[in-house]
Structures are given as structure tokens and as C-alpha cells.
Amino acid sequence: MKTRDATRFAFDALRGYRTRTLLMLLAMSIGVASVLVLTSLGEAARRYVTGEFASLGTNLIIVLPGKSETTGGGSPNLLGGTTRDLTLNDALAVSRSSLINHMAPLIIGSAPVSVRNLQRDVMVVGTTSSLLDVRQWHLGKGQFLPETDIDRASFVTVLGSTLKQELFGAKNALGEWVRIGDRRFRVVGIMAAQGRSFDIDVENVAFVPVASAQMLFNTQSLFRILLDTRSRESIPRAIEHIRRTLRERHQGEEDVTIITQDAVLATFDKILRALTLTVAGIAAISLAVAGILIMNVMLVAVSQRTTEIGLLKALGAPRRQIIRLIMTEAALLSSMGAGLGLLVGQIGSNLIGYFYPALPLGAPWWAFVAAIGVALGTGLLFSLLPARRAAQLDPVQALARR
Amino acid sequence: MIQLTDIQRDFQVGDQQVHALRDINLQVAAGEYISIMGPSGSGKSTLLNMIGLLDQPTAGHYQLDGQDVTTLSDEQQARTRREKIGFVFQFFHLVPRLTAAQNIALPLVLAGMSEKERNKKVTQALTQMGIADRAEHRPDQLSGGQRQRVAIARATVIGPAVLLADEPTGNLDSASGIEVVKILEQLNTNGLTLLVVTHDEALGKRARRRIHMKDGLIEHDTLQNHPSLANP
Numbered sequence: 001m002k003t004r005d006a007t008r009f010a011f012d013a014l015r016g017y018r019t020r021t022l023l024m025l026l027a028m029s030i031g032v033a034s035v036l037v038l039t040s041l042g043e044a045a046r047r048y049v050t051g052e053f054a055s056l057g058t059n060l061i062i063v064l065p066g067k068s069e070t071t072g073g074g075s076p077n078l079l080g081g082t083t084r085d086l087t088l089n090d091a092l093a094v095s096r097s098s099l100i101n102h103m104a105p106l107i108i109g110s111a112p113v114s115v116r117n118l119q120r121d122v123m124v125v126g127t128t129s130s131l132l133d134v135r136q137w138h139l140g141k142g143q144f145l146p147e148t149d150i151d152r153a154s155f156v157t158v159l160g161s162t163l164k165q166e167l168f169g170a171k172n173a174l175g176e177w178v179r180i181g182d183r184r185f186r187v188v189g190i191m192a193a194q195g196r197s198f199d200i201d202v203e204n205v206a207f208v209p210v211a212s213a214q215m216l217f218n219t220q221s222l223f224r225i226l227l228d229t230r231s232r233e234s235i236p237r238a239i240e241h242i243r244r245t246l247r248e249r250h251q252g253e254e255d256v257t258i259i260t261q262d263a264v265l266a267t268f269d270k271i272l273r274a275l276t277l278t279v280a281g282i283a284a285i286s287l288a289v290a291g292i293l294i295m296n297v298m299l300v301a302v303s304q305r306t307t308e309i310g311l312l313k314a315l316g317a318p319r320r321q322i323i324r325l326i327m328t329e330a331a332l333l334s335s336m337g338a339g340l341g342l343l344v345g346q347i348g349s350n351l352i353g354y355f356y357p358a359l360p361l362g363a364p365w366w367a368f369v370a371a372i373g374v375a376l377g378t379g380l381l382f383s384l385l386p387a388r389r390a391a392q393l394d395p396v397q398a399l400a401r402r
Numbered sequence: 403m404i405q406l407t408d409i410q411r412d413f414q415v416g417d418q419q420v421h422a423l424r425d426i427n428l429q430v431a432a433g434e435y436i437s438i439m440g441p442s443g444s445g446k447s448t449l450l451n452m453i454g455l456l457d458q459p460t461a462g463h464y465q466l467d468g469q470d471v472t473t474l475s476d477e478q479q480a481r482t483r484r485e486k487i488g489f490v491f492q493f494f495h496l497v498p499r500l501t502a503a504q505n506i507a508l509p510l511v512l513a514g515m516s517e518k519e520r521n522k523k524v525t526q527a528l529t530q531m532g533i534a535d536r537a538e539h540r541p542d543q544l545s546g547g548q549r550q551r552v553a554i555a556r557a558t559v560i561g562p563a564v565l566l567a568d569e570p571t572g573n574l575d576s577a578s579g580i581e582v583v584k585i586l587e588q589l590n591t592n593g594l595t596l597l598v599v600t601h602d603e604a605l606g607k608r609a610r611r612r613i614h615m616k617d618g619l620i621e622h623d624t625l626q627n628h629p630s631l632a633n634p
């Protein structure tokens with residue numbers, strides 16, 4: 001029997017039992033579509049998060065006080081090594097290298113910000129003018145913090161766009177005075193609206209010079225130091241430089257944690273990819289269920305068409321050919337179902353993309369391969385049993401029935 | 403051409419052993435016209451299925467064209483069935499979703515013949531059966547006689563040596579029954595070996611050689627020199 005004839009015969013058989021075929025296609029396509037939609041959602045989440053990290057700046061190095069890894073020797077506290085604060089002088093010392101492009105120290109605290117009788121509790125960030133360059137944020141109006149000596153306190157502030165809206169409404173805020181904690185600050189700039197930037201809600205924050213923040217929160221220690229290098233390649237050397245400088249300044253003890261953009265990115269990438277694989281796996285179960293449905297349908301088909309199979313045998317079809325015909329039918333069913341599923345999945349993704357334009361949707365290539373592969377695989381695997389049953393039919397008994 | 407030696411066929415029905423065929427010895431020469439008659443359960447259909455390789459004997463030997471076919475593999479048996487044997491059934495057994503032409507083409511499709519060659523043969527068979535105008539009709543659009551003619555066309559399209567008919571008129575009115583019988587006899591005249599299983603005495607008497615069966619045994623095997631073709 002020629003492949004083309006076998007295919008046509010199987011196709012005619014499927015067309016002969018329309019309802020059953022349509023239901024089967026529905027089950028298969030839902031399975032395939034759910035694999036595609038779920039993986040594309042997972043992928044979208046991954047791309048969204050990694051995109052957020054990339055917006056931190058790709059050459060970013062973050063220095064935190066305290067060693068987060070305990071490398072042998074038990075607890076560092078038992079050895080008498082208390083965590084030293086990171087100070088402004090540390091930050092300055094670290095930034096004195098040709099490897100470092102910009103340096104921005106960070107002090108973060110929460111304080112009430114008020115204008116007359118309007119008050120908001122927001123995050124107050126003490127930093128320097130370099131922060132804009134390091135984080136690649138954009139200023140809306142006015143100017144950012146002035147480029148002065150790092151240890152000089154001046155009472156100016158830059159407000160996030162939401163905060164400005166809440167305190168001043170549509171009125172002009174530049175040049176006005178706000179009270180932060182127990183001190184008065186003059187507003188010199190407003191940030192552009194740019195949404196949440198991973199760790200800091202830029203729209204709802206007040207920036208002040210780092211020395212002013214030290215006074216405000218009565219502390220010398222920095223929350224962290226942000227640095228960026230001139231190029232991606234110089235990151236390892238820059239890290240080495242930072243580590244050496246701080247070890248010298250901290251009496252030979254290495255008590256800071258240095259994180260690079262790349263490391264964080266890679267970790268999140270891994271976690272989210274695992275997440276995507278998990279949802280894909282769950283969706284694949286629905287495909288397997290569709291496969292079992294195919295088995296059921298083909299078993300029914302075989303018993304419905306007992307006489308037909310008996311006839312084929314009488315006309316000279318060997319067992320192998322009967323098996324092939326049933327398998328062809330199942331393969332057609334599952335591949336048409338897969339095709340339909342691809343279409344439905346694409347439409348589903350487009351719909352989600354339409355309602356949530358921020359999500360970078362799009363199923364990865366392996367999801368397509370996996371969906372179609374599992375669809376065809378289960379379809380064929382689960383049609384083996386019905387096909388064998390058909391092949392074993394006794395033609396005499398099959399033909400004895402009307 | 404067909405030689406059955408000590409053929410035996412037992413069935414297990416519940417805990418009882420049923421002997422459908424016992425020690426059947428039968429020789430059929432090419433071109434013969436044989437009717438097999440007998441009451442229900444006498445084993446006549448089983449004998450026909452045995453000759454058609456749809457059933458396997460429990461014991462004994464079956465030689466077709468000098469070849470022992472009982473020992474062939476499934477694949478070889480299917481091939482033999484396809485090339486040498488045609489079946490006509492009481493209930494026609496046409497595939498309901500296929501047209502008359504497609505039904506007739508089935509054995510050719512199974513044999514892997516190209517579509518062009520197939521179409522030629524099918525058209526020829528349709529014309530020979532006088533149903534060329536019904537080629538694109540599906541079985542439910544055909545009368546009983548037309549359906550059986552499609553079935554005969556399907557059984558003979560590949561050019562078999564033997565045609566096995568199991569109650570070919572059993573489901574037809576007498577007029578179309580006679581038409582069908584005449585077609586079968588015409589095929590026999592052209593050299594096809596014809597074996598007809600029937601209840602119908604009148605139909606059975608048309609054959610030159612008549613085999614009567616009872617309880618799995620051949621009771622009579624009579625050869626008539628002057629077939630009563632005159633009174634249908």
C-alpha cells in the first residue's frame with residue numbers, strides 16, 4: 001500500500017466520524033496550546049525580570065557590607081570579626097581607579113516628607129549626582145543632585161514623579177521647600193515617570209545628598225556602593241581592585257560582598273527557566289491526557305469498524321498493514337490537533353500580549369518542538385494498543401456480523 | 403487447484419469442543435462451479451473460510467496451486483488471499499464512506515497499485531458489472547443488487563483464480579438475486595473457479611457439482627452433467 005493511499009484512507013475514515021474527530025482535535029489542540037501559552041508566559045516572566053536587571057546597567061558592581069558567604073572556619077562572629085560599616089571614605093577609596101567609571105554611594109531610609117499639612121512616608125535615598133549615570137535613570141524636570149564634595153551636606157532634594165504629584169498636584173514644585181524628617185529641603189528636580197526599577201520605586205522616592213542622609217538618619221554607614229566599569233571586560237579586574245582596597249582599609253579582613261550584574265542575572269535566569277520548564281511539564285501532562293484520549297477513541301474506532309477491518313483482511317491486508325492504517329489515522333489526528341493547537345496557542349499569546357503589552361511574550365523554539373513532539377509521540381504511542389487489537393481481529397468473526 | 407487433505411477444524415465453545423469440520427477431503431479443479439449446501443452449523447461457511455485462508459485448520463493440509471498454504475506466514479497468506487482469492491458476502495460488506503469506485507479499488511490500493519492503473523481497472527470492472535453510472539455513488543445510495551455487483555467487482559478486480567461466495571443472494575430479492583447469480587456464472591464461464599455456499603436449493607442446483615454437508619462432514623458430492631440452467 002502506498003503512503004499516499006494509506007493517508008487518504010485514514011483521512012476518509014476520520015472524515016467519516018466527524019464528531020469524534022472534532023472532539024479529539026479539540027483535546028489535542030488544547031494540550032498543545034496550553035504548552036505554548038504557558039511556556040511563553042514563563043519565558044515572558046524570565047525576559048521581563050532579566051530585562052529589569054539589564055536596565056540596572058550591564059557593567060554594574062554592587063558592594064554590600066558584610067560577608068554573605070562563610071567560607072570555612074565556622075561563624076565569622078565567633079572569630080571576633082564584627083561587620084565593619086562601609087563608609088564614605090571606603091567609597092571614595094574604591095572609586096579612585098581608572099577601572100571605575102562612576103561611583104554612587106547609597107543610604108536608604110524611610111522618613112516622612114511633608115509640604116504644609118500634606119505628608120507622605122516614603123523611601124529617602126541618600127546618594128550623589130553619579131547615581132543617574134550608574135542606574136541610567138532619567139530626570140524629568142530641573143536638575144539632579146549637585147556635583148559637590150561627597151561629604152558636604154546640602155539641603156536639596158529630587159522627588160519621584162508620583163511623590164511630587166501627591167504633594168504638589170499639578171502645581172510647580174521646583175524651588176519649593178519640603179520637610180523631610182526634621183529638616184527642610186529645597187526641591188531642585190523631578191524624576192521622569194519610569195515605573196519601578198527593580199529594587200527602588202523611582203516614582204515614589206526622595207533623593208537627597210548622601211551627607212544630608214547621614215545626618216537625617218544619624219548614621220555613617222552606607223547601605224551599599226554602586227559602581228560601574230568602563231567596559232564589561234574590566235569587571236573582574238575592578239572587583240579585584242575593590243576587594244584589595246577594602247581589605248587594606250579594613251585591617252586585612254574581607255568583610256564585604258561584591259555582586260555583579262551578571263551573577264544576579266544568571267541566577268534569576270536559571271530560576272525562571274526552571275519555572276518555565278515546570279509549567280511546560282504541567283502542560284505536557286494535559287498533552288499526555290490527550291494521548292490517552294486518542295487511545296480511547298481509536299479503541300472505539302476499532303470496535304466500530306470491526307467489519308471493515310475484517311474486510312480489509314479478506315481483501316488481503318496483512319496484520320502489518322492494518323497496524324499501519326490505524327497508526328496513520330492516529331498520526332493524522334494528533335498532527336492536525338497539534339497544528340490547530342499551534343494556531344490556538346498563537347492566538348492566545350496574542351490576546352495576552354494585547355491585554356498586557358509590557359510582557360515580552362513569545363514561546364521559545366523548544367516549546368514548539370516539545371509540543372508537537374509530545375503530541376505526535378503520545379498519539380502514536382497510545383494508538384499502538386488499538387492498532388494491535390485491530391490486527392489481531394479474527395476476520396471470520398468480524399465478517400459474521402452485519 | 404484446491405486440494406484439502408484430512409482437514410479438521412475444532413472450536414472451543416465454553417467447555418465443549420465443537421467439530422466444525424471433520425476429515426474433509428476435497429479436490430477442486432480450475433474452472434469448476436461448485437455449490438456447497440447444508441443446514442445451519444453444518445460447517446459450509448467454515449469450509450469456505452478455510453479455502454479463503456480466513457480460517458486455519460486445526461489439522462490437515464491445504465494445497466493451493468500445488469503450494470501448502472497452511473504453513474505460510476501472515477504476510478504470505480494475506481498476499482495469497484489478495485492475488486488468488488475473491489470474496490463475496492451475504493451482507494456485501496462495502497465500506498459505507500467510500501464510493502462504489504473506491505470500494506472496488508480497495509484491493510488494488512492494498513496491493514500498492516498506482517492510481518492511474520487502478521482507475522483503468524476499476525472503470526473496466528464497473529462497466530463489466532453494468533454499474534458504470536453508479537461509480538460515484540456511496541453504498542447507501544445503491545440498491546441491494548447494485549451493492550452486490552459492486553462487491554463482485556471488488557472481489558474480481560485484481561483477477562483472482564477462485565471466487566468464494568457466501569450466500570450471495572441471501573440478502574436480495576429474487577429478481578436481483580438471479581441477476582447476481584448470472585453475473586457469477588458468467589465469470590465462471592470465463593474461467594473463474596466459483597464456490598457458492600447457499601441455503602437455496604434452486605441456486606444450489608444450478609451448479610454442476612454439488613456438495614452437501616452435515617455435521618462437519620461431506621455427505622454427498624455429486625457431479626451433474628446437465629446443469630438445470632433452463633429453469634431459473
